[in-house]
Amino acid sequence: AQTVTQSQPEMSVQEAETVTLSCTYDTSESDYYLFWYKQPPSRQMILVIRQEAYKQQNATENRFSVNFQKAAKSFSLKISDSQLGDAAMYFCAYRNSGGSNYKLTFGKGTLLTVNP
Amino acid sequence: ETGVTQTPRHLVMGMTNKKSLKCEQHLGHNAMYWYKQSAKKPLELMFVYSLEERVENNSVPSRFSPECPNSSHLFLHLHTLQPEDSALYLCASSQGFSSPYSPLHFGNGTRLTVT
Numbered sequence: 001a002q003t004v005t006q007s008q009p010e011m012s013v014q015e016a017e018t019v020t021l022s023c024t025y026d027t028s029e030s031d032y033y034l035f036w037y038k039q040p041p042s043r044q045m046i047l048v049i050r051q052e053a054y055k056q057q058n059a060t061e062n063r064f065s066v067n068f069q070k071a072a073k074s075f076s077l078k079i080s081d082s083q084l085g086d087a088a089m090y091f092c093a094y095r096n097s098g099g100s101n102y103k104l105t106f107g108k109g110t111l112l113t114v115n116p
Numbered sequence: 117e118t119g120v121t122q123t124p125r126h127l128v129m130g131m132t133n134k135k136s137l138k139c140e141q142h143l144g145h146n147a148m149y150w151y152k153q154s155a156k157k158p159l160e161l162m163f164v165y166s167l168e169e170r171v172e173n174n175s176v177p178s179r180f181s182p183e184c185p186n187s188s189h190l191f192l193h194l195h196t197l198q199p200e201d202s203a204l205y206l207c208a209s210s211q212g213f214s215s216p217y218s219p220l221h222f223g224n225g226t227r228l229t230v231t
Binding site for chain 1: 147149156157158159161164166171172204206208213216217219220221222223224225227
């Protein structure tokens with residue numbers, strides 16, 4: 001079974017600075033998808049960024065980018081120019097491309113605090 | 117975003133009560149999910165429906181009973197719950213299993229407290 005590990009329960013960053021959240025996963029599959037979701041106090045999980053495993057180029061969405069290292073099974077999230085609104089729980093998630101691909105497996109999350 | 121709406125937002129119930137959680141999606145998706153979110157644990161997938169048919173029942177106790185009358189609505193019927201069932205219950209929808217790259221869209225969740 002696939003597992004997702006987020007080794008940082010909590011992180012903090014100063015406003016306007018850069019922070020990197022770590023995520024590693026375990027899978028025997030070669031084709032899959034990876035996601036970062038954000039959960040603010042409103043509780044709604046919101047997609048931040050996603051990556052297809054067969055694409056070597058790292059995904060970027062405005063201030064959010066990933067460092068995808070397939071061999072190392074690592075998928076870290078970098079937030080540049082951090083803003084107060086970035087404060088939230090961040091979840092890394094994994095999904096197969098075939099088979100039981102309806103399953104989205106989540107890590108335990110990292111609580112990000114942004115200090116003014 | 118109000119694409120997925122969950123009601124009620126908060127629910128307190130006794131162990132002998134029967135209640136239901138409701139989820140409605142306005143995104144035209146054909147897959148819907150129930151997740152349980154407990155503190156310091158990964159989200160746990162409970163049930164998955166595709167085109168109103170259940171495709172996953174992830175070893176969930178029978179005191180949780182899902183219902184999907186159509187592709188826009190999903191219910192979770194609760195009865196004789198235990199205190200350890202207290203958690204945030206999240207509903208989500210997606211385009212379907214033929215598009216695994218498509219993200220899940222979540223509601224705001226129902227915070228359930230069992231007393």
